[in-house]
Amino acid sequence: MSVFEVRQGTSPVILGFPHTGTDVPAEIWERLNDTGRLLADTDWHIHKLYEGLLPDVTVVRATFHRYVIDANRDPENVSLYPGQNTTGLIPETDFDGLPIWKDGAAPTEADTAERLRQFHAPYHAAFLAEIERVKAIHGIAIVYDCHSIRSHIPFLFDGKLPDLNIGTDMGRTCAPEIEKAAVDIAASAEGYTSILNGRFKGGWTTRHYGRPETGVHAIQMELAQSTHLAAEEPPFALDASKAERLRVPLRAILQRIENTAFDLKTLTGSEA
């Protein structure tokens, strides 16, 4: 059974979903404690939230849960935020800092090596193949990595998270025009707060693939779950009317990014 899903499109934009998957193999499920089994740190439903917003977009989605192994972390487990609370390649805790494995059942180095091989590597091989395919069509590819998180998590940040959190690793992962496209639409989205490179600056996917000088740009969108869930607690149900409202600025952001990609392609003469 595949550990990822791909939908191929002809747009220069590729949507990544590393954290919407909820598949946990039985032998790994056995080792999770009751806290872990809540799968609380899932980016609940956001692949459905983005469905149909940009007709020809490519989608790459991991179907395994981030507690199996986190597809948005460095395979060498280098911390995203050295010195700050965060979660690692195979998390030991959830976002509240609570242990997720039964006593004595935490993953070993051998488990990490095996899960890199079975899950992380195939997902990123598929991702890279899509970047290369799209870049062969357009001479440019834009990775837009889709995320969501609870808006109150004292272990990770103080206070309430803004609604739309854009991450470009301080401008390193994409052209300024692409960053501006997202920032401008987010800032003018009525009823939503937004920030650029606040607490969430972009995970490993964004930082790894975003190489603007090679024509591959990456940008991350971290949505506060209060913008589209009925409540930020189990069962983490989608609120259909909140979701419909949020789809308006998300569609506008994706369209503006796509148009910017076409502009950049013309400017740089990078037509393939």
Ligand SMILES: N=CN[C@@H](CCC(=O)O)C(=O)O
């Ligand atoms: N919902 C997930 N959030 C991402 C954020 C990466 C970042 O720090 O920007 C994650 O933990 O991988």
